[in-house]
Amino acid sequence: MALHMINEANRCLNCKNPKCMEACPVHTRIPELIRMFKEQKLMEAGAVLFENNPMSVFCAIVCDHAAQCTGHCVLNHKGHPIRFYEIEQYVSDTYLDRMIVRRPEPKDKMAAVIGSGPAGMTVAIKLAEKGYPVTIFDEKEKIGGMLQYGIPDFRLPKTILDRYKKRLLEMGIRIRPNTGLGGALHIDDLFRDGYASVFIGTGTWRPKTLGLQGESLANVHFGISYLANPSAYDLGESVAVIGMGNVAMDVARTAFRHGARRVMLFARSSRIAASQVEREYTKLDGAEFIFGRGIRRFTEEGPVFEVYKMDENGAVTGSEGREELVRADSTIIAISQGPKNKLILTTAGLEGNEKGLLITDEKQMTTREGVFAAGDVVHGSMTVVHAVADAKVAAESMIEYMEREKP
Numbered sequence: 363m364a365l366h367m368i369n370e371a372n373r374c375l376n377c378k379n380p381k382c383m384e385a386c387p388v389h390t391r392i393p394e395l396i397r398m399f400k401e402q403k404l405m406e407a408g409a410v411l412f413e414n415n416p417m418s419v420f421c422a423i424v425c426d427h428a429a430q431c432t433g434h435c436v437l438n439h440k441g442h443p444i445r446f447y448e449i450e451q452y453v454s455d456t457y458l459d460r461m462i463v464r465r466p467e468p469k470d471k472m473a474a475v476i477g478s479g480p481a482g483m484t485v486a487i488k489l490a491e492k493g494y495p496v497t498i499f500d501e502k503e504k505i506g507g508m509l510q511y512g513i514p515d516f517r518l519p520k521t522i523l524d525r526y527k528k529r530l531l532e533m534g535i536r537i538r539p540n541t542g543l544g545g546a547l548h549i550d551d552l553f554r555d556g557y558a559s560v561f562i563g564t565g566t567w568r569p570k571t572l573g574l575q576g577e578s579l580a581n582v583h584f585g586i587s588y589l590a591n592p593s594a595y596d597l598g599e600s601v602a603v604i605g606m607g608n609v610a611m612d613v614a615r616t617a618f619r620h621g622a623r624r625v626m627l628f629a630r631s632s633r634i635a636a637s638q639v640e641r642e643y644t645k646l647d648g649a650e651f652i653f654g655r656g657i658r659r660f661t662e663e664g665p666v667f668e669v670y671k672m673d674e675n676g677a678v679t680g681s682e683g684r685e686e687l688v689r690a691d692s693t694i695i696a697i698s699q700g701p702k703n704k705l706i707l708t709t710a711g712l713e714g715n716e717k718g719l720l721i722t723d724e725k726q727m728t729t730r731e732g733v734f735a736a737g738d739v740v741h742g743s744m745t746v747v748h749a750v751a752d753a754k755v756a757a758e759s760m761i762e763y764m765e766r767e768k769p
């Protein structure tokens with residue numbers, strides 16, 4: 363492995379105008395980092411990565427590298443792009459264990475972070491690094507948001523989050539688990555108790571429903587709910603998955619690992635929204651991809667579809683005028699998710715758009731003074747690295763805001 367990574371580093375051309383870096387949403391300084399790696403400056407490289415992207419240790423594993431750094435490396439034209447993410451993973455993982463946490467002089471203003479996903483953790487770290495006392499509130503028991511409760515363990519080992527949490531605590535970040543805001547506690551309570559600014563990084567945790575007959579039957583489930591705790595479900599041997607996005611792929615692959623013998627994924631046209639890597643792994647695991655099926659209703663025997671006609675490009679051209687019952691023990695709906703509206707309903711001045719996503723200005727301030735937001739709750743379901751990019755802006759703005767505002 364080490365030799366492989368060193369070979370990989372040695373192949374890098376150290377481009378003057380690095381396309382890999384340009385294509386990274388947080389513009390990771392890839393050529394410089396590869397240089398440091400070759401010079402065995404592992405800790406320096408780790409610090410550069412962490413400073414630019416505190417989620418680097420996760421991004422190295424879960425980013426869609428084929429669409430970002432690797433996919434844009436100039437060596438693609440020779441068919442052998444640099445797989446920087448392997449180097450990133452090694453460096454970030456090493457750094458996570460060995461980093462020396464220095465706590466600056468504490469500031470007299472404290473901040474609250476609602477949600478411990480990638481956006482919330484990034485903001486908490488950025489504020490703690492500047493000396494602001496930070497408390498993270500999360501309605502779940504464990505930190506990480508979708509890293510913990512969405513992305514399956516076989517793709518992202520949860521032990522990294524346990525190690526990560528130790529570092530957060532060392533930085534002085536305080537965590538209140540099992541504490542959802544918008545229930546017993548409200549954002550106004552946080553201001554009452556002296557928090558000078560509040561960050562919302564609550565993500566998208568409400569599964570989108572289809573509004574079809576049978577959706578509440580015992581053998582029908584929602585993808586993100588299933589992934590949060592798959593062992594709580596008894597899906598049976600055959601599973602139908604509605605949708606072909608990344609969440610649907612994770613659902614299918616998880617179902618196989620929890621005893622399903624047959625997993626079928628259904629989509630209306632032949633467009634697969636999931637990344638190529640995810641789809642290839644799902645096929646490799648043995649899932650069947652079935653196109654030209656529009657879900658009509660759910661039954662105890664399985665889902666019922668309308669069968670569509672498709673042209674040679676896989677586009678739907680009309681209906682065949684018939685329905686098809688697909689026999690399955692369980693059906694899982696994985697067609698996307700939206701934000702919960704608890705905080706909007708309980709916070710004066712906090713506004714969302716027609717999808718319930720929080721409205722922010724270019725500095726990530728919401729429509730409520732002193733309340734900032736980033737990540738999925740602003741943009742809808744995106745990716746870890748996109749949540750980080752906006753969270754960094756939010757943290758900067760919160761610092762600016764707290765410096766400006768007198769107590």
Ligand SMILES: Cc1cc2nc3c(=O)[nH]c(=O)nc-3n(C[C@H](O)[C@H](O)[C@H](O)COP(=O)(O)OP(=O)(O)OC[C@H]3O[C@@H](n4cnc5c(N)ncnc54)[C@H](O)[C@@H]3O)c2cc1C
Pocket residue numbers: 424425426476477478479480481482499500501502505506507508509512513514541542543544563564565566567586589608609612702704705736737738739743744745746747749
């Ligand atoms: C199944 C699945 C697979 C994915 N795979 C990938 C992948 O491979 N690569 C990738 O880059 N991205 C992936 N994503 C997307 C990625 O996980 C998200 O874009 C990212 O986690 C968003 O970060 P966030 O901090 O905005 O929100 P989240 O990660 O959703 O975190 C939000 C946090 O807020 C907490 N919370 C919510 N409401 C409240 C409240 N009222 N009070 C207190 N706490 C609250 C939640 O418990 C949660 O901990 C995947 C998503 C899913 C669902």
Ligand code: SF4
Pocket residue numbers: 373374375376377380381382383392393434435436437444446
């Ligand atoms: S584009 Fe490829 S070769 Fe050029 S600096 Fe980036 S990783 Fe190295």
